[in-house]
Amino acid sequence: MELTRIEFLEESLRSDPNSAFLRYALAMEFMNAGRGEEAWTQFEHLLAHHPDYAATYYQAGKFLAALDGAASAPTAPLRPSFAELNCRDAFPERAASFTEAQQRVFELLVTGLPNKLIAYEIGVSEATVKAHVSAVLRKLRVRSRAQAIALSSAFERDRNGRAAAAL
Secondary structure (H helix, E strand, O other): OOOOHHHHHHHHHHHOOOOHHHHHHHHHHHHHOOOHHHHHHHHHHHHHHOOOOHHHHHHHHHHHHHHOOOOOOOOOOOOOOHHHHOOHHHHHHHHHOOOHHHHHHHHHHOOOOOHHHHHHHHOOOHHHHHHHHHHHHHHHOOOOHHHHHHHHHHHHHHHHHHHHHHO
């Protein structure tokens, strides 16, 4: 009998439980199958044990935004994140100081793309992208790409929450 993708990933994770890639793939498969609670469990594990796995922040944020108050929302309380502790209210002011090139790099960075693919997308060298990423991190006052994504996501969640409350 042939294994489903989810069964294959679960079996693979049993043999390599520390693989961020396998756990992320399993979370994505759960999302695609409409199994939100199981997807969220995998995202929480990734956030706790692999905080620099940047794509997790993006996909977990998309997942939560899609739920947006739906009955299937995760029931576990969300811990205050780095972004909330790093003054998400200052994000717009800090991001406003980006140059046009830094803004383009940041927009691709938050999708989880590596420098090489960002460079390809905008037609510059990888060294140029690295310089822009360093400038973005410095301006946001964060130490890693993952923290920049978390800060941006927290700001967007907060902004979307305020907009919904105003309606």
